[in-house]
Amino acid sequence: MRIGPIELPNRLFAAPMAGVTDRAFRQLCKRLGAGYAVSEMVTSRKDLWASLKTSRRANHEGETAPIAVQIAGADASMMAEAAAYNIDRGAQIIDINLGCPAKKVCNKWAGSALMQDEPLALRIIEAVVAACAPHKVPVTLKMRTGWSAGQRNAVRIARAAERAGVAMVTVHGRTREQGYKGDAEYDTIAEVKANLNIPVVANGDIDSPERAAAVLSKTGVDAIMIGRAAQGRPWIFGDIAHYLTTGVHRPPPKVLQARHWLLEHLREHYELYGEFSGVLSARKHIGWVVRALPGGETFRHHMNQLDDSQAQFAAVADWFEAMALTHQHLWSAASTAANEDLTLPEAA
Numbered sequence: 001m002r003i004g005p006i007e008l009p010n011r012l013f014a015a016p017m018a019g020v021t022d023r024a025f026r027q028l029c030k031r032l033g034a035g036y037a038v039s040e041m042v043t044s045r046k047d048l049w050a051s052l053k054t055s056r057r058a059n060h061e062g063e064t065a066p067i068a069v070q071i072a073g074a075d076a077s078m079m080a081e082a083a084a085y086n087i088d089r090g091a092q093i094i095d096i097n098l099g100c101p102a103k104k105v106c107n108k109w110a111g112s113a114l115m116q117d118e119p120l121a122l123r124i125i126e127a128v129v130a131a132c133a134p135h136k137v138p139v140t141l142k143m144r145t146g147w148s149a150g151q152r153n154a155v156r157i158a159r160a161a162e163r164a165g166v167a168m169v170t171v172h173g174r175t176r177e178q179g180y181k182g183d184a185e186y187d188t189i190a191e192v193k194a195n196l197n198i199p200v201v202a203n204g205d206i207d208s209p210e211r212a213a214a215v216l217s218k219t220g221v222d223a224i225m226i227g228r229a230a231q232g233r234p235w236i237f238g239d240i241a242h243y244l245t246t247g248v249h250r251p252p253p254k255v256l257q258a259r260h261w262l263l264e265h266l267r268e269h270y271e272l273y274g275e276f277s278g279v280l281s282a283r284k285h286i287g288w289v290v291r292a293l294p295g296g297e298t299f300r301h302h303m304n305q306l307d308d309s310q311a312q313f314a315a316v317a318d319w320f321e322a323m324a325l326t327h328q329h330l331w332s333a334a335s336t337a338a339n340e341d342l343t344l345p346e347a348a
């Protein structure tokens with residue numbers, strides 16, 4: 001699997017998710033089997049580049065290559081400048097966001113709104129490709145199947161993007177109108193794949209090894225991208241890789257192994273965000289991991305009261321250590337939770 005000249009270790013990708021796939025989480029996904037992980041979207045608005053949020057998103061210190069940065073915006077020259085700015089900060093691949101349904105983004109005619117204005121989308125693509133070419137940085141595109149059920153124009157846009165020099169296209173199998181509702185459909189993704197020579201990536205609702213195998217065979221795509229199912233379960237990449245190679249499931253992670261991964265993630269998370277924001281933003285990651293486990297909801301509630309990183313870290317370490325006394329594997333713990341009638345995660 002290649003993106004332009006860049007060779008990837010496998011075809012299992014972590015999806016960009018604003019507020020989730022920061023550098024620490026991308027590193028975690030890569031360590032646990034993702035061959036590729038895209039940054040959260042970075043605005044093309046120059047006036048925001050110095051903001052803490054954007055500069056943190058453009059910081060790739062210690063990140064495993066290839067470093068892929070997604071940019072979002074609706075003005076071709078601003079998007080070209082944003083590409084160059086991120087290349088200066090270490091980006092080796094630039095991804096253009098044509099898929100975000102968020103009102104904040106779409107009202108400014110960016111993200112998936114661009115799928116409604118194909119000439120503008122193409123001007124942006126051409127400007128970004130031209131800005132990246134001197135640096136030999138490939139440009140990729142992430143989009144939806146179209147704006148609405150009546151306007152599924154992914155194939156047309158993807159073909160135009162390929163002609164303009166885009167190196168890979170990812171398609172989330174929903175329209176903008178759907179937001180995250182309904183099921184992802186893979187027929188349009190298969191159609192995009194059939195019409196392109198560059199690699200195509202399927203995305204949407206891939207939440208198990210079986211689903212991964214089915215999407216790969218149904219669409220013929222070159223790679224698959226996983227978003228929500230990796231929240232609280234970043235080892236899903238390794239699970240899928242194992243299943244695709246052997247045809248059987250590997251055992252769920254050991255409690256002490258998951259403890260180690262989560263603590264390692266927390267250390268990197270605090271380092272990236274600092275004490276105050278670090279503790280607050282780590283809560284969701286911890287919550288996603290523990291919610292399926294016995295007593296997870298009670299623990300999450302307790303952990304959310306802690307506002308000091310050392311206390312949060314110690315609480316997580318102790319909680320998993322205590323669980324390891326009664327459960328060897330994580331999911332055997334989860335089935336106990338189900339028996340206790342606790343809520344299981346929607347995404348996992």
Ligand SMILES: Cc1cc2nc3c(=O)[nH]c(=O)nc-3n(C[C@H](O)[C@H](O)[C@H](O)COP(=O)(O)O)c2cc1C
Pocket residue numbers: 015016017018019020040041070097098099100142172203204205206225226227228229
């Ligand atoms: C919290 C959240 C944030 C997201 N942020 C972005 C983003 O910054 N850029 C983007 O292209 N897609 C973004 N997405 C969409 C995902 O990349 C992905 O296309 C979508 O979640 C469908 O894949 P999934 O079913 O595997 O989650 C986001 C999704 C979620 C849930």
